[in-house]
Amino acid sequence: MAEQNAPIRVGLLGAGTVGSQTARLLVEQKDELAQRIGRPIELSGIACLDPEEVDFPWIDKSLLTSDTMSVVKNADIVVELIGGTGVARTFVLEAMNNGASVVTANKALLAKYGPELYKAAEDNDVDIYFEAAVGGAIPIVRPLRESLVGDQVKDMLGIVNGTTNYILDEMTTKGLDFDIALKDAQAKGYAEADPTGDIEGHDAANKAAIMATLGFHTNVGIDDVTVEGITHITADDIAAATAEGKVVKLLAVVSKDEHGVSARVYPALIRNEHPLASVRGSFNAVFVRAEYADDLMFYGRGAGGAPTASAVVGDIVTVARHIASGCTGPAIRMYNDYPIAPLSTSKAAFAVRFLIHDNPGVLAQISAVFAKNGVSINGVNQDLKPTLKDPGYDGEIQQLRLVTHMTDETTLRATVAEVCELDCVTGEPSIIRVLD
Ligand SMILES: NC(=O)c1ccc[n+]([C@@H]2O[C@H](COP(=O)([O-])OP(=O)(O)OC[C@H]3O[C@@H](n4cnc5c(N)ncnc54)[C@H](O)[C@@H]3O)[C@@H](O)[C@H]2O)c1
Numbered sequence: 001m002a003e004q005n006a007p008i009r010v011g012l013l014g015a016g017t018v019g020s021q022t023a024r025l026l027v028e029q030k031d032e033l034a035q036r037i038g039r040p041i042e043l044s045g046i047a048c049l050d051p052e053e054v055d056f057p058w059i060d061k062s063l064l065t066s067d068t069m070s071v072v073k074n075a076d077i078v079v080e081l082i083g084g085t086g087v088a089r090t091f092v093l094e095a096m097n098n099g100a101s102v103v104t105a106n107k108a109l110l111a112k113y114g115p116e117l118y119k120a121a122e123d124n125d126v127d128i129y130f131e132a133a134v135g136g137a138i139p140i141v142r143p144l145r146e147s148l149v150g151d152q153v154k155d156m157l158g159i160v161n162g163t164t165n166y167i168l169d170e171m172t173t174k175g176l177d178f179d180i181a182l183k184d185a186q187a188k189g190y191a192e193a194d195p196t197g198d199i200e201g202h203d204a205a206n207k208a209a210i211m212a213t214l215g216f217h218t219n220v221g222i223d224d225v226t227v228e229g230i231t232h233i234t235a236d237d238i239a240a241a242t243a244e245g246k247v248v249k250l251l252a253v254v255s256k257d258e259h260g261v262s263a264r265v266y267p268a269l270i271r272n273e274h275p276l277a278s279v280r281g282s283f284n285a286v287f288v289r290a291e292y293a294d295d296l297m298f299y300g301r302g303a304g305g306a307p308t309a310s311a312v313v314g315d316i317v318t319v320a321r322h323i324a325s326g327c328t329g330p331a332i333r334m335y336n337d338y339p340i341a342p343l344s345t346s347k348a349a350f351a352v353r354f355l356i357h358d359n360p361g362v363l364a365q366i367s368a369v370f371a372k373n374g375v376s377i378n379g380v381n382q383d384l385k386p387t388l389k390d391p392g393y394d395g396e397i398q399q400l401r402l403v404t405h406m407t408d409e410t411t412l413r414a415t416v417a418e419v420c421e422l423d424c425v426t427g428e429p430s431i432i433r434v435l436d
């Protein structure tokens with residue numbers, strides 16, 4: 001047991017985008033943080049793969065090591081900023097079993113091993129804090145764990161991936177290509193080490209799993225989340241959305257009804273007037289609808305070194321205060337055992353875009369398939385010329401957009417697949433949900 005005024009030792013695992021900025025905030029604000037905590041804190045070690053490559057003026061090189069376990073074993077607070085679900089799990093469990101509290105930004109780890117880690121924290125009487133894991137700098141984890149713990153969350157709808165929001169925004173406002181916008185997002189430190197997880201929606205899915213677990217007090221893991229990313233969104237889809245006064249956003253949506261809980265990630269069309277439409281660049285936002293609090297919105301920077309480090313250091317201070325006063329924060333209890341609602345119970349309106357050969361009778365053929373499957377069409381638009389061509393066809397290619405009334409997704413996807421078998425339909429269709 002450390003002496004009452006001895007410094008609280010903070011061991012950093014990772015010195016990358018977030019780790020290096022976390023070190024900066026701890027060093028630059030050392031004296032003030034000590035005042036806020038009531039005890040000094042000190043960086044006791046910084047683990048990374050290659051200490052030779054880490055060169056920041058605020059990092060004391062003698063603290064750097066590739067012996068990660070030595071940092072884990074010599075800290076009161078272990079800050080995991082490595083990422084992934086492999087070694088990170090080993091180090092986090094080892095830290096807690098060793099009596100240290102943990103701060104992490106690792107949503108993939110929590111979405112996969114949350115129950116095991118939350119139990120380890122309780123069993124060892126230590127803290128596990130992870131504000132940076134959802135919405136980066138935005139306070140959303142703590143509001144769910146603490147401020148809203150006296151309420152009933154109904155649903156949450158969020159833009160929780162900075163990389164994809166940045167890409168869609170650049171495509172919409174500057175007409176940039178997907179690849180250029182992605183490179184830009186990587187250069188700014190928003191993207192994961194492998195950005196596939198960002199653009200295919202898996203990063204947002206990890207966050208959706210955590211949001212649902214905290215909001216509904218039930219275990220929702222990554223395998224319970226249905227995921228659709230933005231790789232199939234084309235310049236044609238963006239142009240059509242703009243022409244309709246809408247934008248395309250990648251959303252994480254968690255909800256609860258009589259069928260159970262659902263956690264889903266998908267691109268959606270939202271009206272320009274909708275508050276989420278104005279969430280630009282790498283910014284994130286989460287809407288929470290609660291029984292008694294009514295509507296809440298949390299907005300801020302969801303990615304990037306310094307903003308994410310702000311949330312990490314906030315957690316370090318919280319945990320250090322607990323250590324200073326000999327207590328821990330609230331445990332994460334998943335006392336509900338809600339089923340995961342089946343996909344067939346999810347209803348929405350959809351915008352479907354087909355590329356068609358521009359001949360008489362084509363519209364009638366397509367709408368007949370919709371009618372046969374009981375999917376009602378709300379609107380049709382054929383005005384926009386597609387950028388895509390059909391190399392095996394000499395005539396004109398048209399872009400046909402249909403917006404449906406509310407339907408279930410299973411039926412909608414079966415209908416679209418049947419339409420695509422018609423000779424007059426070419427290329428890949430696109431299916432995007434339409435938000436009210
Ligand atoms: N970059 C962001 O904007 C952002 C935002 C929120 C959360 N996060 C999360 O923060 C975590 C870190 O992300 P990042 O962008 O800083 O990653 P990064 O790739 O920039 O840094 C990873 C660091 O971990 C180190 N590392 C790898 N294996 C190690 C090992 N076995 N032992 C010790 N160190 C090891 C690397 O040397 C590197 O310093 C991830 O979980 C990520 O999902 C990142």
Ligand SMILES: N[C@@H](CCO)C(=O)O
Pocket residue numbers: 133135136160161162163164190191192198203302303304
């Ligand atoms: N890659 C993530 C980092 C924040 O979790 C993003 O783009 O939002």
Ligand code: NA
Pocket residue numbers: 131132133134135136137138139140141311
């Ligand atoms: Na956050």
